Each structure stands twice: as structure tokens, then as C-alpha cells.
Amino acid sequence: MFLEATLKNNPELIEAAAAFHKKGLIEPNTYCIDLDSVGKNANLIAETAKKLGINLYFMTKQFGRNLVVAKTIVQAGIESAVAVDMDEARVLYKNGITIGHMGHIVQVPRALLKEALQMKPEVITCFSLEKAREIDDAAGELGIVQDILLRVVDDGDCIYPGQEGGIPLKDLERTASAIKKFANVRIIGVTSFPCLLYDYDSAKIEPTANLYTITTAARQLKDMGFDIAQINAPSVTCVSTMPLLKETGATHGEPGHSLTGTTPLHSRGHEPEVQSMVYVTEVSHSDEKRAYVFGGGFYPRSRLEKAYIPGKKLILEARDISPESIDYYTSLETEGTKLYPGETVIYSFRTQIFVTRSKVAIIEGIHKGNPKILGIFNSMGDRIR
Template sequence: MFLDMIQKRNPALIKAAAALHQSGSIPPNTYVIDLDSFEANVRALAKSAEANSVKLFYMTKQIGRSGFVGKTIQRNGIEKAVAVDIDEAFNLSKAGCKIGNLGHLVQPGKNQWETVLKQLRPEVVTLFSLERARQLSDAAVRLGLKQNVILRVISKQDFIYPGQYGGFLINNLESSIRELQLMPGINVIGATCFPVLQLNEAKTDFEFTSNLQTLLKSRDILANQGIEVIHLNAPSSTSCHTIPLIREYGITHGEPGHALTGTTPLHAYSENLTEKPCMAYLSEISHMDEDQAYTIAGGFYARSNMKKALFGDRLDQETEVHQASSENIDYYGSLKRDPRMNVGDTVLYAFRTQIFVTRSHVAFLKNADSKTPEVVHFQRRGV
């Protein structure tokens, strides 16, 4: 999906990945991240957010949710994380990273709220229901605390990805707020909805989904109930390109994930975006038959939309990718066999990923554009 753009905008990453794999410094089934470009992307995002008065929480699930990457992001200007689940929050917090938002994708369990409040101390907690709100409020009262929360809001007409359904229905929001205001351990300060942006059919730009109108309507409902709305969070494809767009609607917060590596959907089609693509997936040819070459896998993702891959000791040759069925475990990837292929050849893919659902490693490279690229951090199985 992103291979053409990496070839155009970051060929040094390809060259470095080939050299480090052939030397034995990086094993197959490893995501390689050009750390110099990654840090430049973070700085650009932080600068854009500051210029537009938008606050950012960084997302690490796509890139290996480690303390190393969290602290790297924080050093470059984005101070707090949004954690996909409590386990990611633990990983980041243990390394000294600050948690900005917890609960938007996966709600903590009923017996975990005191741990959330005592150990993780998020800036905000996103709530999906009155039941979870009561659990959080009760835990906060026991600890003598009051936790700021935002509400995930939805309407029946909104687009929501399968497996992510949930939230306060906009038609019932007024009555829900009245109940929430009676809970002494929480303080409602805003709302969120996802996804607010999607790539248009022409693949030329992002367009707003109906979810944006749900989010803006929730702001008015909250304000009419006497709540000072200071946090309006609109995640999805947050980037230097979209930050000014969401700010026009009064959005206060965004959550960049794929933009950190220059891999939002639009980055596959436009070479004029600020963030440089800086992540690829490295493997090698394991064995072959008459028609196909099989690559060591573990890091493929069902929504990757791969079309082709590079192969060879210098990654200077190209072949088609055979998409594997999502029903199968990705023990091997499959390429159209080419007579120039050899067992042990380096293979490089570039696609939209979620490293936290894979069995792959992550290698962070410095000086990719030099004669001496090096691995400065290797995260075994970047879960």
C-alpha cells in the first residue's frame, strides 16, 4: 500500500533494511522504523497542533506499544499517550510515559478502576456507559479523588468499525448526563467519537463522516446541561493535514497514530504531505515451489491492502503479493515467483499495520541515509 511512496520519499529506509538484514542485524518478521524520520514527523505534528491550539495524545498500538517509542515521542513534543487498552497503559506508564486518555477503544474491567486511578492516573477516561461510570465513580470516591471523563457518543446512523460498537446514544444523552452528574467521583468535561474522518472515494483527500455531526451535537447537549465542554476529541487520521480541518469545527484534541510513521490512508496516494513514510515490514524468502515464493511471516494484517513487495539482496526487484486469507494464521506470506529469486533473499513490504495484533519484532534504525545505518532499539515481539 505504501511501497511506492517509500520508494519515492524514503529510499534510504529500503537500502538500510536490506543491508541490515543481509548482515544478520535484523531477522525476518521485523518491522523496521526509520527513527530519524519518525522523530521529524512527531515534531511536525506537535508544531501543527500548537499552531492550531489542538492538544494531541499519541497512539502506539500501530508501532509496538513500548516505553521506548513512548518516551521518544514525548521528547519530540507530544506529551501524553492514548492507550488502546489497560495493558498498553501499563507498558507505557512503567517506562515513565504519561497517559492522556484511557478507555476509548477498550474499557477497563470492573475491578481495575482503582488501579487506573492510583497507578496510571490518566488525564481523562473515556466512558461508554452509565454502568462503567458508576464503577469509576465509586472507585474514585473510595480513594478521595474525582476523575475527569469524556463520553463516547454515537448515533444509530454513524459509521462504526465492526468490533468497536458502543457509547452513549445521542438521543438518550440528556437523561444520561443527568445521571452522570449525580455521580460524585467523576467530572464530565467533553465527548469523543470515532471515526470522524475517512479517505474519500477518489483517494484525493479526507472527508468528514456523519460522526462529526454527532460529536458536535453532543457538545451542544452537554453545554445545555450546564457542563463546560473543554475536551472535544476527534480521533482518526490526525495529521498535519487534518489538524487545521478539525480545528475549524472547534475540536480541541486529536490522537495521531499512523501519522507518526507517515502511513495514514492519504499518505499512500499523496507525496505532498508533511509526514514522511518511515515504516516497512521486512522478511525473507523461506522456500519456493513452481509458482510461489513463501516468506517468513507473523506480521501481516488483514486490512493491509498489499499489492506488491520488493525482493533481493538490495531490494531492487519487484513482484506481486498473493493476499492470504484472514481465516488462516500467517505462518508464511506468498509472492509470485520470479526466476531471479533465491531462498534467503530479503523481502520488504509496506502497508497499513497494527503491530500490537501481530507476532512480529520492531527494529528502530538511526542514520538510515548513511553508509552505516544501525539498530538502536530492538523490540522483540512488539506487543
């Protein structure tokens, strides 16, 4: 999906990744991240947000909750992270990353709420009156008041399978009135996901129905007397989309893939953020028509299309693996070209490293002509070496 864009905008990353693999310093099934480019991307995003008055929480799941990358993003100007689940929250909190938002997409389980509250998140998202009550009880035991966002949904909203949930817009007034009686939580905003989506036909970012749902919800809550400080509108938050967030009344965005230049909008290679992540593997074996490469890091929504063979400077058609199968291997259409076991293969596609079994190599100094591996990590952010 991003191979041509990466070859155009960051060929040095591909060269460095291939060289490290050839030397045996990077194993197959390793994502390589260009740390310096991520820092520049984060700074561009942070500066644009500052000019527009948009607040940001950054995502880490897509690059494997990596703390080296996270701290680089903080240094670049995005100071708070969003924790997609409690496992991520623990990693971030333990390593000194400020947690701005938790509970969205994954609600905080009841038994973990006191632990979550002790991390002092700026906001926690609630899908229901019951969850707000649970947070109120836990906050009461700790003697604090926790700010919360309501995830509000309506008919016609875009909700991905496995991410269902939220307070129906038609029930918002009743639910908010009930929550208002709680002593230890305070409604300060609304959220949903996704609020923006890339249209593959028009090649543009368009607002979803979700965005209109939460802006409507915010107006209703303001009319009820709530002080609404957040209209949090995540999905495809990047330099080019933040003016749209501002225009529609959103106050917060949550950059994730834009930090590595890998949102769908970036597939053409024309955006300010540079592609900063590639997937490195190698040929295992082949037959008359195909070469088979080691897997472990392929992702069902990757829109995998092509692979690059740096030793031959050759781009080949890549076959994606069915979501029903384990990605022990995936294949390349060799088109009569002989590929040998051990040959480096490089991909650039949309991923979520935290749901893979990949390793992550963090590389600095690529654009100074002196690339250096800072460390090898697993997909959960733990250092391997």
C-alpha cells in the same frame, strides 16, 4: 500500500533494513522503524497542532508499544499518550509516559479501575452510565475526582465490528443528568471513532457522521451547563487534517499512523510526514509461479499490494493472506523471476504491530549515513536484545 511512497521518500530506510537482514542482524518477520524520521514527523505534527490550538494524545499500538519510539515522540513535542487498553497503559505508565486518555477504544474493566486511576490519566472514556458509576465508586475510594469523556453514538455513525458501544445521542441528556449527580467524576467532553476517514475514490479525508454526532453532543452538554473542554476526534490525525479538526470544532486529535507516515492519505507519498516503517522478511521456498515468504506480521486490513526485492531492485505483486488463515507464509507472483531461499523481501503496508507476532528493530542514524540498531523488541514493546 506504501511501498512506492517509501521508495520515493525514504529509500535509505529500505537500504538499511535490507543490509541489516543480509548481515543476519535482522530476522525475517521484523518491522524496521526509522527513529529519526519518526521524531521529525512527530515534531511536524506537534508544531501544526500548536499553531491551530489542537491538543494531542499519541497512539503506540501500531508500532508495538515501543518505548524508544514513544520517548522520541514525547521529546518531539507530543507529551501525552492514549492507552488503547490496560496492558498498554501499564507499559506506558511503568516507563514514565504520561497517559492522557484511556478507555477508548477498550473500556477499563471494573476490577482494574483503581489501578487505572492511580496512573492519573487526564481523561477516561465511558460508553455507559454503568461505567461512569464504576469509575465514580473507584474514584471515591481513592478520594479523587476523575474527568471523563462520553462516547456518544447515533444512527448512521461508522462503527467498526468489535468496537461497538456508546451512549445513544437520544439518551444523552438523561444519562448526563444522572452522571452529574455523582460526586467523583466530572464530564468534560465527548469522543467517538473514527471521526475522519480517507475516501479512496476522491483520495481525500472526509468527516464521518461520528464527528457531527459528537459536536452535536457537545452543544447539548454545554446547554445543560457542562463545561466541555474536549471534543476528541481521533482517526487520521496528521498535519493535513488538523485544519479540518479545527474547522469542525474539535479540540483534540490522536496521531498514530501519521507518526510513521502510514495513514491511507500518505499512500501517494505527498504528505509532510515521511514513511518511517517497513516490514522485512525473506523467501522460504518457491514453485513455478510463486515464491513463499515467512509471515507473522501480516495484518488483515493492510491493503497489501506489492513487495520489493532489494537484491534485484524488483517490485513484485504480493498476495494477501485471508483473514481466515494464519499467516505462516504469504506469496509473491514471481513472473518468471527466480527467487532463492533467504533472499530479502521488503514490504510497506498498514499494520497494527501489537496484534502480530513480529519483532521490531529500532534504527537510528539512517540519514547520517551511519545506521545503527538501537534494539530488537517484541510486538508488546519488550526488549529482546
